[in-house]
Amino acid sequence: MTRNITEQLTPATVDFGKPGKQIGVFHVPLSAHDxxxxxxxxxxxxxxxxxxxTVxxxxxNHGDEYEGPIALGEMIRDLRPEDIQGRLIFIPAINQPAVNSALRTSPIDGINMNRxxxxxxxxxxxxxxxxxxxxxxxPMGDVFIDLHSGGSSLDIIPSSVIEPGRTPEQHAAxxxxxxxxxxxxxxVxxxxxxxxxxTASAALAGMTVIGTEMAGGGTVSIDALALCRRGIRNVLAHVGVLPASAASQVEKASKLYELTALAHVISEDDGVFExxxxxxxxxxxxxxxxxIHFLTQPGRTPVDLQYRASGMxxxxxxxxxxxxxxxCLVVATPYERHDA
Incomplete structure (x- = not known):
């Protein structure tokens, strides 16, 4: 019933069951002043x-994260149907209002789509x-690739992100x-x-799920974008949509980390973080x-912040x-529970 309502209110200009390449939109109703x-x-x-x-x-998803939309736009333009085996569904600027405004949250309703x-x-x-x-x-998908970066507020080491699986088999995938x-x-x-x-909803739907964090700072990272381009094709080759020859050689396995409940260093003051x-x-x-420094109160001693977790x-x-x-900071801890 929910899907029927969604499809009725949000029609698409593409036919997802049709072979070949189609580029279009789906229309989300917006009754505004103008x-x-x-x-x-x-x-x-x-x-x-x-x-x-189907991938x-x-x-x-956040409008101030650019590497993913750029890489997906290139793939939409460059890939031909005969290059793949299966189906690729691209939503390269899913939070369209936020992307157009270069904001993490939508300028229409102020909401973070990823929550x-x-x-x-x-x-x-x-x-x-x-x-x-x-x-x-x-419901159409077997694999979900969700491309993020740190956006305007964070700079993050370029990495792939593991969504915890709901079963040992899904987690391993x-x-x-x-x-x-x-x-x-x-x-993780x-x-x-x-x-x-x-990604949590995609895992609940039973898909194999992978995310990314591609640098950040509200800019386009040359190195992170190159990694993003290679990485997407590597995953598509891994799941069989692209031929194995489309993948770049990975010289060594990624080091595995996780964010624990103690990963984040949080400010409790209003000031400038060093x-x-x-x-x-x-x-x-x-x-x-x-x-934390207090620039307009030069006599006030800065407040020290400590790490709560060990790691990187x-x-x-x-x-x-x-x-x-x-x-202010995020610490990734070495990950041991591979079968969690």
């Missing part, structure tokens, strides 16, 4: 040829887009796909157990992580200005 019966046109493309798995590739799944076909714009992905696209991507590291991230992410270590530095719980500095806040509740 357009009573308008829509948000969300770009979508499908390439199908013969029998094989759904998502970029632009809205499974969505609501009768909800706000962001929730309706999430519902379309969850209700219409996910997720780890294998993340290793096939070919990043130097792969990190459960978003503090939040089930409202796209980090003590570069990304990739090995650190120990209790060690000085950084300081994986992510760092990009703007120096912080307020209470901001995440």
């Amino acid at each position: 357009d009573a019966w308008g829509v948000v046109p969300v770009p979508v493309a499908v390439i199908g040829n013969g029998e094989g798995p 759904i590739l998502e970029g632009g 809205t799944f499974p969505g609501d076909p009768l909800g706000t714009t962001t929730r309706q887009i999430a519902a379309y992905v969850n209700d219409v696209l996910f 997720n780890v294998a796909a993340a290793q096939a991507f070919g990043a130097p590291i792969a990190v 991230i459960d978003n503090r157990g939040d089930p409202r992410t796209a 980090p003590m270590h570069r990304l990739g530095t090995e650190v120990v719980a209790g060690e000085l992580a950084g300081r 500095v994986y992510g760092r806040r990009q703007p120096g200005r912080v307020r209470p509740g901001n995440c």
Whole structure:
């Protein structure tokens, strides 16, 4: 019933069951002050040829993360149906309003799409887009590739991301796909157990799931984009949609890490954050992580922040200005529980 409502309210201009290449949109209704019966046109493309798995590739879940949308746009233009075996469904700028505004959250309803799944076909714009992905696209898919970077607020070591599987078999498939991507590291991230992410919903739908974090800082990283381009093709070759010859040789397996409940260093003050270590530095719980400075109160002593977990500095806040509740640093801990 939910899928029927979603498809009725959110029609697409492509036929997902038709072979060949199609580029179009799906229309999310938007009744605004200047357009009573308008829509948000969300770009979508499908390439199908013969029998094989269906892979759904998502970029632009956050509108200030650019490597994924760029790489997916290139693939949409360059791939021919005869190049693949199976079906590719591309949603390269899924949060279209946020992508157009270069924002993490939608300018229409202020919502972070990656905390809205499974969505609501009768909800706000962001929730309706999430519902379309969850209700219409996910049931078609075997593999989900969700491309992220650190956005405007974080700089993150380029990596593949492992969504914890709901079964040992699914988890092993997720780890294998993340290793096939070919990043130097792969990190198990459960978003503090939040089930409202796209990858968590894709895992619930039974798909093999892989994510990424491709640098950040609100810019396009040359190295991260090159890795993203290679990694997507590596995963598509790994699952059999592209031939093995399309994959780049991975010289050594990704080192495996995880984000534990103690991974994040959080500010409790309003000031400017000074980090003590570069990304990739090995650190120990209790060690000085950084300081919060109070620039307009020169007589006030800076506040020290300590790491809560041991491991590697994986992510760092990009703007120096912080307020209470901001995440300043993220520490990735070596991952041992491969069968969790």
